[in-house]
Amino acid sequence: MARGTRARRARWLGALAVGVAAVMAAPGAAVAVDNLPPLQPVAADLNTESKPCAAGESRPYVPAAPRVTAVLNDPVEDDVPGEGNLVHAEFEVWWKDASGTEQRRSYSPVGLLPSGARAGWQLPSDLPPWTVISWRVRADDRKAVSPWSAADDSGAGCEFVIDDESPAKPTVVSAEYPEDVFWSDGVGVYGTFRFDSPSDDVVGYTYRFSGGSNEEVKADGPDGSAEIRFMPTSSGPGRVEVYSVDRSGRRSPSTIYDFFVKEGRAPVGQWKLSDPAGSTSAEATSGPAARAGAGVAFGGAAPSGTSVTSTATLDGTGHGFLTPEAPVVGAGKTFAVGGWVRPAASDHDMTITSQDAGTAAGFTLGVRTGDGEPVWSFGTGGARVQGGRPETGEWAYVLGLYDAETGLAHLYVNGQEAGTATEATPSTVTGDFQIGRARGKNGYRDRWQGEIGDVRAYDRVVVPAEVAQLARRIPQERGHWALETGPGGLSPEAHGGAPLKLAAGASIYNVPADACDPAADPECEPVAGRDPLLGEGHLELDGAGGYAATDGPVVDTGDSFTIGAVVRFADREPAHPMTVLSQGGENGDAFKVRYVPATHTFELVMSHADAQGAEETVTGHQQTPNDAVSRGNKIAVVYDDGSDRITLYVDGQASAGAAFHSAWTSTGGLQVGRSRTADGWGEYLHGSVDEVQVYSGALSERAVAFLGHGVEPCLGC
Structure with a gap:
């Protein structure tokens, strides 16, 4: 016989002895010989609201008339195929009124429940407060009844007391963070907060500091007080809201305690x-x-x-x-x-x-x-x-x-x-x-x-x-080329830094002086795709050898850096991969961002060494060709040396990224429109480039969104 079956059999045999004796003791009582009485409900299966059954000093206090529940069981041997074991609940509650007269009420839910189910009774709302009230329950299978439940071996029923008074507001004190004192201790320093209440039935406190969630602490002091430790994580005004909680679960009105926190103490x-x-x-x-x-x-x-x-x-x-x-x-x-x-x-x-x-x-x-x-x-x-x-x-x-x-x-x-x-x-x-x-x-x-x-x-x-x-490293601007002028084949850097030198096949395009204005002349037909990308001009590259470059490196590629530009392609379906930006050494590129027409993908390529055929880390983002031709795209590359991660942004959104642990410092100049290939320089760009911006340090996603708009990003963001 399985252990669970033996246990159930022992329970109903015990109940049978008690039940038979009880029924036989009643005049005229009879028990069907083929039926076993339901099992006596056990204390562990009885609840007063959510509190366990208890009597005497352990009886629970509740804030209002509770719902009482019990699990009722019938012996498994009574299971009738097709019918199952069904039981009926009988509840009883009693107390003594102010005159000492016993009052008693009973309740039997309509219908039967399957054995093992929990039955319940929401007690009447007019039960008297501050009075010891008892309740019990028994099971009835319509042929026999179980013994009444009991809280303990004495036979006493489950007891409770209704507490209809909320506790008084708590008091709050802190030596380290006294109330309304400008200013106290500081960030990163723990302080003790002591909660107390004049009510003598408080068992705990609920509290919440500004910006935090509700916490609970038990009253463990002999006077019903409690202490918690709290460490401010920011300077400025602080606040804690505290409630007293009594044994019935009633909560007091809140106490608001305001304090003011200094900045963290200077290093020792x-x-x-x-x-x-x-x-x-x-x-x-x-x-x-x-x-x-x-x-x-x-x-x-x-x-x-x-x-x-x-x-x-x-x-x-x-x-x-x-x-x-x-x-x-x-x-x-x-x-x-x-x-x-x-x-x-x-x-x-x-x-x-x-x-x-x-x-x-x-x-x-x-x-x-x-x-x-x-x-x-x-x-x-x-x-x-x-x-x-x-x-x-x-x-x-x-x-x-x-x-x-x-x-x-x-x-x-x-x-x-x-x-x-x-x-x-x-x-x-x-x-x-x-x-x-x-x-x-x-x-x-x-x-x-x-x-x-x-x-x-x-x-x-x-x-x-x-x-x-x-640990913060604020990015520093290393170059900004608006690409609106190119006197003598040089496009100046906005702050007087190294210019971009324009090679053959590269030129600065400006709006022609005789260009028509569609707003003034409805019959005007401007050439599609020939408007400057931003401002008054942009860099035009012929795709056959045109590029622009600085004489030396603009940014240390072995450390964190950010570089961005606006690019627009001249062809809807370019014939070969085209590099927008790159910077490298004698044999390879430390980084390059390019467009691969076969997959319609912008790729960020980071090489692991200054050598042809060196291992590369590549991350990419697919882009509709029409967008790159009609309106252009804002492209940005971020390498964060602290987190060892590269990120490719397209139109201000982080579109692709990868871990990267092999950065090296390049010695060559910044290249706009070309990169190194196995055959030397190649991947020339056919299209337009504007607003090239370079920073040492990793710009945040919020700051990257400013790139390509002709404005300076928020470097501290």
Whole structure:
């Protein structure tokens, strides 16, 4: 016999003994010999509203007359083929009124339910509040009845009390963020908020901070109070709305508590590392100055689009380090450390920052190569978070964070969280703060090789928005050619930069002086497709050797860049692939964007090396030929070195993209209308080009939408 069947049989045998005794004890009662009575409803299957059946001190409180429910069962052996096991519910409720007289009501739902179904009764709304009310239920199969249900072995029914009074409004206090005080503590610093209520039956509180969702906390203080910890993530006015909740589930009117949050505290240690060449120490913006070893050279390159003006270059030897010769990070407390770095190698472990803890490092931030591939890493207290891919010669902003409130270590790379936050227990030993090396059992090790700039240490949480701001690189305009004039075969750059030189087969087209105006002359018939793409003119290319180019590179293709242009084809069905823009080296193109007529596709092609036949990453977007001929298209290319991703935009929309990890710095000039092929220069464009705009840095999608309109995009967007 199956275990479930044995259990059911045991239940109905027990019920049978009780039921038979009860029926036989009643005068004139009889039981059909071929029928087993329904099973006694068990307490676990009884509910007062959503609360379990209970009696005595455990009885539930409810805000109004509840709905009571019960699962009713008939023995499986009573199942009649074609009829099933059907049962009928009988409910009863009773209490004593103010005079001590017992009041009793009963209810039997119309109809039968299948065995195992839940029956219910919405109790009358006129039941008295603040009175102990009992209820019970039994099952009837029209031949026999089950024993009455009970809350416990004493036979007491399920009990409840109706609480018709809402609790009083809560009080709210916070030492760190006092109400209506300008201004308090700051972003990234936790504060305690204490909720209390004068009502003595409050069991918890519901609260919501501005911009957040509803949260709940139990009242665990002896006075019915509760405390929560909250960390502001933005400066300015803050608000928390709190409700008291009593044992019946009734909620009080809300209390509004307003507070005002300062910006996040400044770093406890900051070294810009932009000191003059030849310096032997690094001046500190905050904290003590850092002594520099002989392997440190100031005046190194800096990441473009940041406030960093120069960096320190560490040679990776035992002399390549900086230290304030004092601890900066508190033992076991919340802290964050980070900085701009550009590794000159990625084949061995390297340290950006660390802090001594005896003969070990209390934490380390840097590069790890334990599994073969380099990875950014933040380790503290035996835990390690890893993520992101360091690349030689590539700038990155790296920050490690330990949050003592949550016990989690986090790693951020280029403004985004990398890896998975990990539980950590930091060392309680503190020693000197280090830049460029980490303490080991046998001395210092894992020395940095490359540039480091703007190292910061915080004694608070650096929230994600702040990390994104620290890692932000604002794009810089490197060239804008409106292509409206071309005196002497040179089309000037808008800000006096290098012009585009026009080769044979390339010319600037302007509206002819005798061109007709259809608005003034209805019989005027302008030549289709000959209007300037934008403004007063554009570049025209003959497709047989015409192009325009700069003498040298306009943008560093090994770093983030954005380039855009407007293009219109002269032919509805071009005879061969045509390149709109490219820039490369001696043997190949670092990038090119072209149109492939066989597939009606705009393609962005990124090569992995300056060599003919080098591997390429290609991403494309199909485009209707009619659009490219009649009205033209706005084309833009974005390479984001931080996320290692290329994106092709067509008419302001991100149309195609791909991961790309093999950028290299090109040495050749910007080419408009041609690119390198196996046979030399080729893929000449037959059509018109206008508004060529080039930026170092990756423009946002919002900013890209401005390209090709003759206006400057919002570089900070």
